[in-house]
Amino acid sequence: MNLRFLTAGESHGPALTSIIEGVPSGVPLLAQQINEHLARRQQGYGRGGRMKIETDQAVISSGVRHGLTMGGPITLTVANRDYASWDDVMKPEPVEQYERNSVKTRPITVMRPGHVDFAGAVKYDPRDWNGELDMRNILERASARETTMRVAAGAVARRILEECGVFIGSHVVEIGGHGVHYTGTPDAQTLNEIADASPVRCLDQEAEARMIEIIDGAQKNRDTVGGVFEVVVSGLPVGLGSHVHWDRKLDGRLAGALMSIHAMKGVEIGLGFEAARRLGSQVHDPFVPKNGTVSDLPVARSRNNAGGLEGGVTNGEPLVCRVAMKPISTLMNALPSVNIVTGQETAAHVERSDYCAVPAAGVVGEAMVALVLADALLEKFGGDFLGELQERVERHRERTRTLIAEQKTAEQVG
Secondary structure, eight states, rough: OOSSSOOOEEESEEEEEEEEOOOOBBBOOHHHHHHHHHHHHHHHHOOHHHHOOOOOOOEEESSSSTTOOOOEEEEEEOOOOGGTHHHHHOOSOSSOOOOOOOOTTTTOOBOOOTSSSHHHHHHHHHOOHHHHHSSSHHHHHHHHGGHHHHHHHHHHHHHHHHHHTTTEEEEEETTTOOOOOOOOSSOOOHHHHTTTTEEESSSSSHHHHHHHHHHHHHHHHTOOOEEEEEEEEOOOTTTOOSSSSSGOOOOHHHHHHHHSSSSEEEEEEGGGGGGGGOHHHHHSSSSOOOOOOOOSSSSEESSSSSTTTEEEEOSSSSSEEEEEEEEOOOSSSSOOEEEEOOEEEEEOOOOOOOOOHHHHHHHHHHHHHHHHHHHHHHHOOSBHHHHHHHHHHHHHHHHHTTTHHHHHHHHOOO
């Protein structure tokens, strides 16, 4: 792995941290560029009260000097403003005791269906200061608050890609079973500007209105709702990834990264599951002459059902990934559960949560795609500083553009 990252921190702890390693030197990077994407993650119709408390701002504490990366690990930190009201519960130092008569301080012993509470309790045997079973240790790290630092790290990866002519965007295509009506692939370079203007990040105004109604209905019934978002990437050079080993196939790496996001239950690339319902002649993308079309490719395609990947390798067409998100597991109208200590039936534990987070999930999806693609770009082209990487990418693009002309010349000479 050429580019890797780690995140650390708990939902109500003092701060969240990310370390990104493998970024070439000389990449322009400002905290504001990271914060723009952190702000996008906090938007979206159906979010809960936490978004009114936190105004996420990243602090760069290593790896960047005077607005340029230095080639070493980059450390990012985002403070949790809400920590001030959770200090007694979440402080790292030992405590002798504290009042246990509030929702915050009581041990969590009731599982929430759909969460990792039960499996995490079995796996890690979480205990509080008094030795009592307390699933807060599981809840805090399993929280989607962790995706704050994925978005921050992804913003760094995105800067590498943008400097090499690669752009990423996303939009929501379905919420609560109601989808958009459109054909074609949006332009990734301008997609976010258009999508972010919608409360649900949807390009279809009629669908947007219905999606808002569905979210309002879920909130009224103290329920939650899921959906599907689509990530689109333009400008990718041909040849990222590889067909020669299972773990080098780029579609597998992308699917793994996207499925690692909280509450994601399925990934499609290109036509996805629909390809299984059609004939091969309706699925595969014919090659056609360029006929004056301006692109980095020596030939054109009449469609892009493959979604930019064939055999685990980028083919120069826009990359299109769709991701299905289940409804958020914490319900204000709690489902039946069991107290893991007493064995008694009771209502599931309730923690502050969103009613719908699909619009924000798209931003997290962009980040994970950016991290995978930046790693794949560095894997193929290398380069310790940005200029070196850019030169190698452009040389490859030029070779790809002239491939057919070179073959014709070789045949004529032969």
